[in-house]
Amino acid sequence: MAIDLQYTPKQHALRAEARAWLEANVPREPLPSYDTAEGFEAHRRWESKLHSGRWSMVTWPQEYGGRGLDLIEWLIFEEEYYRVDAPGRVNQNGVFLFGPTLMEYGTSEQKSRFLPRLASGADIWAQVWSEPQAGSDLAALRTTAIRDGDDYVINGHKIWSTRAVYADWGFGLFRTDGASERHRGLSYVVVPLRTPGVTVRGIPQLDGESGFAEIFFENARVPVANRIGDEGQGWSIAMATAGFERGLMLRSPARFQRTAQRLIELYRREAQQAAPIDPGVAATVTQCWMDAEAYALSTYMTASRLIAGGSIGAEASLNKIFWSELDLSMHRAALAILGARAELRGLGGGEGSALAKAADEATRWMDGFLFSLAGPIYAGANEIQRSIIAERVLGMPKG
């Protein structure tokens, strides 16, 4: 087969099915932020709703509640998902990072213990990796999980765990060999976040909500059965997860195409008003549309390659740089167009006065902007990604 950018009848049918279900089920009003207690539970109910329609993890095998969709079908589902501005996925890290890792490295007992509850939203998962002294240099982590009979006893301090404030479980990387250094002696262990010896403290983000948390471990005990993969194999399992994170699935192109579309709508509306729009901003809007398209086309190309049996390697780092900078650029352009309105904080609901509507619109863009500032930082700062590209793809020397 040569390049064919037309969808098949089966793909069209999937799109129609997803569209119909989403239009019938997506909440009419936006849910409160999942970084509040109330919003978190509302999003958990949405996960359960998605699960009831078998839309919560469409690429998972049917036996775990998925649909066994391939990556192109996943892209189509995501396009429909963002088309109706469906709620953010509170269990995103579970669905796209932990789930695939468990399917690859977990025992069948672990899979049946964790996957169904993950799929239904009964358990929401957080990533528990970074430490105060181990950020970009993750291998410097020092939190230990020392074997004691059938348990690991965990001591140390994790930080920047997204959604951990209200999440039920964490998938973490711990030093199971207390004398080890760097990449050796690490194990991948899952930890309930509401267990004696575990203290979770929210850290307010730029938007004021506690979207991430630090976690203190003081003699917290978890059974050895919570270890995924072999003891000491943690680093290579974590790197497989990191591949998912930077790679294809965590940031679907539909999300950026939807933002680009909203930006264009904003631009076209404001361009009809009396106040002129800076030609530089106009050019940025055009560039943003092009970049969102480029990201989508690139993802379709990668998905086709993977379906044909190819693999994704260090080039995942290219994606991470591209989408994170695009996201930032789109939100900056929107704020520039909004001008003095950009700083307004809305109350939600958007009804009533023109000012209330403008405030809600501004808040959505501003919150998106604040969130987009995190993109070039998390999942490996973009500086790290550039070094990965230079060293592992271009073959430039380390150091």
Place this chain on the structure above:
Amino acid sequence: MDFTFDEEQRLAAQSLRDLLTDHCQGGDLRRAADARDLPGFEAACATRRARLAELGLTGALVPAEQGGLGLGVVDFVLLAEEAGRAALPEPLIDVEGVAHPLLAALVWAAPGELDDRTLQETLAGSALVLSATPGTTMLANAAFAQYFLLGRSDDELALYRACDISLTHRESVDPLRRLSEIALTDAKPIALVTRSAAASAWQAARARSTVLNAAQLLGLGSRMLEIAVAYSLERKQFGKAIGSNQAVKHSLADVMVKLEFARPVVYAAAATLAPVRVAHAAVAAADAADRAARAAIQVHGAMGYSWEVDLQFYAKRAWALAGLNGGRSAQFSAVHHSLLRGELEAQWA
């Protein structure tokens, strides 16, 4: 939906790459660039021209029922990328990707005005045809062509014999682009197509030309990146390869980001020939190649500013190609106006 090239498409590109690896290296280019006159230039290119002729690409995009190979732009886009990678001086892409299928389209659409004798001659390989859009007065490699399809206006296309028009050599910044100024004073075309057939044939030719230029820019950019990486490993300062410095690494990583996100855009444009995709491809490839040229020159330091390094051949070709078909500026404006008119949604059918 399948966004992968097939085996045949990849093999065709590989065979061109193999040929150019043997016959279109920096030294080959330099010999041509140093030629004092046209015969000297042709002599420096003779072996490669002969090998290219043996590749069997003549009439590649001419429909099979007219005696060509019946390939599409998407089958040709990887070849254009290879031509770019090598800064190929010969007009393989302009002829086989643009002018030759244009001639065939006109013969097909307007047989009354244009009989197929010229097409038979060009398909046989005994003559070369080039084309230029309305308003173009400067054409690369015109000195090597026997026929010209020239737009006199958007819906008027004329076929000229080389001996009937006046060509004046003009220097290009790219020493490998043999530019000629075309003058049509009193020139009599051997055929004239004026109906709407001309307009649609032009449109298609312009789209092919824009996409295939973008593909060449992609190839040029990738080659410049490779040259820069190689130099950064070889050049030592402060006792270590300059490529071990993070500032150098990150600059070249950014080039790769630009190139790799221009690539699918160019391929999608080749597959669909949708006007917005084509314009987007032109912008993305021009920007990526420009970034590659600037970064590669910077990595070379003072050497990058010298005539001595081969990098100049690729950079100058990129600058020349980026200005064609209205240039980056016109293509960017085309995307912008589609955006204002609300036409961008239709790209995913």
